[in-house]
Amino acid sequence: MTALWLAALVCCLMLADKMMRRDDAERKYGAFFEDKQGFDVLFFGTSRVLDAIQPMELWRDYGMTSYNMGNNSEPLGMTCHVLKLAMGVHKPKVAVVDVYYMNHALDEAWTYPYRHVFLDAVPFGRAKIEAVRASLPQSEWMEFLMPFSLYHGRWDEILSGQTERMIDCEPYMMGSELHVGVESRDDYAITTQALEEELPGMQGMRDIAALCRENGIELVFVALPGHASEQEQMAMNSAGIVAQELGVPFVNMMQEDVIDRQTDCFDQLGHLNPGGASKVTAYLGAWLTENYALEDHRGDAAYDFWNENLKAFEAHRARVWPQ
């Protein structure tokens, strides 16, 4: 009888856990963890990546399969753990890592809540425990390893129908977001100067490079375009020097004339709107195709669901961004 009661309790807890969880993780990373065929390219980094890279446009134009693993406010130290966990599921041919957060350390507490979106999607297991232990202080372990301890308090949000999304993503978007709006942000000058000191993100870059080397993955560091302060630009330029030392290609799009600063951002932080994202995606798609032997899967029947996703994505994009 006790065993039966305990079994019922476990079932109820599992059900409650499912009901109370935010669905951001599932919508953002569900397609990645459920995918069976793997990806040619994975994109990592901050919200800049999230808004700037459209995997479905890369499929449409180049036939490459890719996933946007970018997440809000992700320091490079965390990107290394994301890459490690992602590799446990799918090992890509190329990993593209944005270096915008060079100045941010892994232990900056304000960045912790954003890590839920990724870590909540990772199935519980040894790899997840190791990643949580390595990337977060002990005081945070419980809420990341047992998210129900955090989400059970969402009952009032759910009952009052006031649930808010942290990420505006649907599974057919392969991890990217489409944020609309136009904000002109032309008040910054491009600099080629670099910082001389060791930055928090540099160790992350070295760890990422080592990880990719060990696993035979081609690595590319990128600096995506958009508003950046002089200090941020200098930090990204420093990343270019580190990349050179590591023998890893560095695509500095801050220095290229890829976007229109007047029309291609949707906010003052320099996040790109769908128009700007299309330009950056096309630029990177061309660069990747030119530099790596990436197979074009468009004629392969095994990848038909990519075409279905593309239809859904294009319909969504046309709805939110008609121009």
Added chain:
Amino acid sequence: MLFNSFEFLIFFPIVTAVYFALPKKVQWIWLLVMSYFFYMNWHAEYALLMAACTIVTHACSLIITDIKEKKHKKIAMWGGIVFNIGLLAYFKYTGFLLDVIQRVSDILGLPVTTPKVSILLPVGISFYIFQALSYMIDVYKGRVKAERNLFKYALFVSFFPQLVAGPIERSSRLLKQVTQEHRFDWERARIGLLIMMLGFFEKVVVADRACMYVDAVYGNWASASGAQIALATVVFAVQDLCDFAGYSHIAIGAAKIMGIDLMTNFRQPYFAHSVQNFWARWHISLSTWFRDYIYFPLGAGRGGKLKMARNLMIVYTVSGLWHGAALKYVAWGMLNGALQVIEGLIPQPKNKPRFPKLDLLMHILWTDFLILITMLIFRAGSLSSALGMLWRIPTAWGAETMTTGFSGMQALCTGICFAILFAIELIHEKRKTLTGMTDRLPVFVRGALYLAALMAIIIFGVWGPGYTAQAFIYFQF
């Protein structure tokens, strides 16, 4: 280690499982080790204080037992009392005493500057010292025999379920029980778990949610309307009960699972028909402690109403000080004493009331009203804040309300919880028990009911990283 912490959820099942797996003769040793481990989770070094209190009271009790001369027995008893009260006074009242000296000096214009001291109050010190003192006094009075084994006595002082917030047990009840051999009993475990569940409901669902509203209003009372302060005081009255009774229920339930019965500490206090009756129902283990070790030795009600009034005022002033080293607690204690003195002076009606139930209800409501005033003083940040709030209730009753951050859903949940709590209290007041009532149900229905209750506590409870873990109010005493 808080009862409402993840650590306790791991600690308690392990301790219980090992306790019953061990040979019966060493069970109490395991309990002693685990009780010290439990206490050392806060500040390991404060276990030394508890050990000192234990050793001194144990030694004094043996001296009292072994020596013949009454005068020497008395010296031993007073030696133990002075040591323990000195310990309590140093940790709890040094800052308060220096503050009072400074204030008085300022008023009198004396050139005195007292040092500012910051002494961390060891958790539960008031509880275990009172428990140890009661044992020593009982030995002196010949009510109990001294326990010769220091370690068995140490377990009586440190028994972890009731160590930091009571109930303050008497040695005649607890000492034998904790050192006895116990076998696991499913029925006891079931009842113990249900009592613990009630405690968790009171603490993590009711008290900790109510606390959010109370803290918001009391923390910024000058911006709150009179109606909000009044409502927050009512909510605090329920919070305080649930916080403390919740702890007691968890303690009683946990001890019951291990085969040990602890005393009832709360008996529906808000159904009291007088302030005196309220104190017979609220924190019973402390009220009876004061009765047995201060009020009775002072002469209780013997010698007329004036003496009784004096004794009541002494007891409740000490009780106020026991609750905290601040003027507001002294005022709170004195007000409780004064209300009982006044009650004692009011002549009882000679005739039976025409409508006894209505008469009882009116008495209950009046008593609750008086208790709410005392509760406001108890919860306010200081005595001057309390007076300000009491003034603001009628004068700013309809003023603009402040934002508390308490959502409509939170308020609805709190209201439903209060209703459930009222129903439970009513059932207990009618001398029925929840377990007794549910026992009549078919086993599957009963199991489903327990499951639903547990899930409700887990989902609606204020626990986990989304909330700051709320310590029990009475830990500070």
